Amino acid sequence: MGGVEAGEHTGLREGKRWAAIKPVLVSLAGRERPLAALTAPLDVGALVGGEGAWEVELGFGKGRFLLAQALARPEVRYLGVELAVYYYRLLARRASRQGADNLLVVRGDALYVLSALLPAGFADAVHVYFPDPWPKSRHHKRRLFEPETIDLVLGLLKPGASLWFATDFVEYGELVWGILASYPGLELRRIEGPWPGGPRTNYEAKFVAEGRPILRLEARRSPEAALLHPAGQAGVLVGPRSWQRG
Template identity: 60%
Template sequence: MRLELLLAAGQRRWRLGELRQPLSLDDLVPGDGEWEVEIGFGKGRYLLKRALEVPGRRYLGVEVVSKYFRLLLKRSQRQGAANLLLARGEALYLLSAVLPSAFASVLHVYFPDPWPKARHHKRRLFDPETVDLVLGTLRPGGELCFATDFIEYGQRVAEILASHPDLTVELREGPWPDGARTNYEAKYMAEGRPILRLRARLAEDAEPGAFHPEGRAGILAATAPRPG
């Protein structure tokens, strides 16, 4: 798969091969603003809105589908979001091999593909084997915001997170204070579909690299090629 990393409004573009890895995000988006990350941003409605509303923070979006990636790139360039960095690629690959760890204050994951069939569960973004990789983006004290309409998956995610020794998980009744965040959320709210939303906070004194009890093997497993 071709991987790209583009800095949206700065009109700069890098191929991953040109960059030292793990990436120094501070070299790409200089400043001292805290980082927020969204994985699977889709059409990017929330990420762009946040980046424009909070210029003092820096934003990283990860998306595997080129069409969405280019759509958000164009929009963010048009609107001058200089604090938004977009990476196109498979999230678990980028997290395990390319991106730094323990850098984000907030990680947003909204309506990730639920992969409902049991034989596909291993493709989920959150499972016991990948949870460390995903949470590895968060600095101590950082926070995950998550939502899904696939309630069974949401309950499983809540269970996996609640069994992490350094996380406090809080299920949320009703929408976020800022309303529907993403396109999927707006669509499902309009349809009246149940949505599970949660926030999980990593303890301030969490040791970098503290592992989920079921997750130790996952970091390597996530980088292994999938059997055809």
């Protein structure tokens, strides 16, 4: 492989260079910057100024929810993360055209963006709607809601802030519910029926029209919550001190 170009990130993951996959890109009001032009963790407050609360959506797809929210609530700052370049560009273009200067759009794998780029505890709300359920067990590691990845998602939340989640894979939703229910310091509630304002995203609008059952939930991080899922903790091993002497 040749030299690293601007915007390519050289971190290692699953034995592949990220540079070989796709660069992380960040767009605000039509101005796109490769990650290499920014510092990590992202100084989100410098990118979108003001005092407004922050809301984050992971895997925003066509970006219907984020754009509608950003335009309706200009005092709030929004950040979206999406893996698909096509959707990233679609939302970045629409946000720029419609003057949503309070919307920061990031292209990258949410797990990578969460672990390497975003500051902890800055979000007043995190939204995850209809995430890919990755049903095959060898793909479970890609899920956002595994005991060993959930801390990354919940770690975005300020104390007292909420995760909002919906899925049409009800079985997967129950698994997510179980993982969240065993998390110390979360207040969990099922949302029965539709959201007050109707479907939030494109997938939700489609599934509601088809009459599919949808599991919706809110998980509120209580101020005293310890952020580390017990099963995630159990998956981390630390060698004895004697190993470190040498």
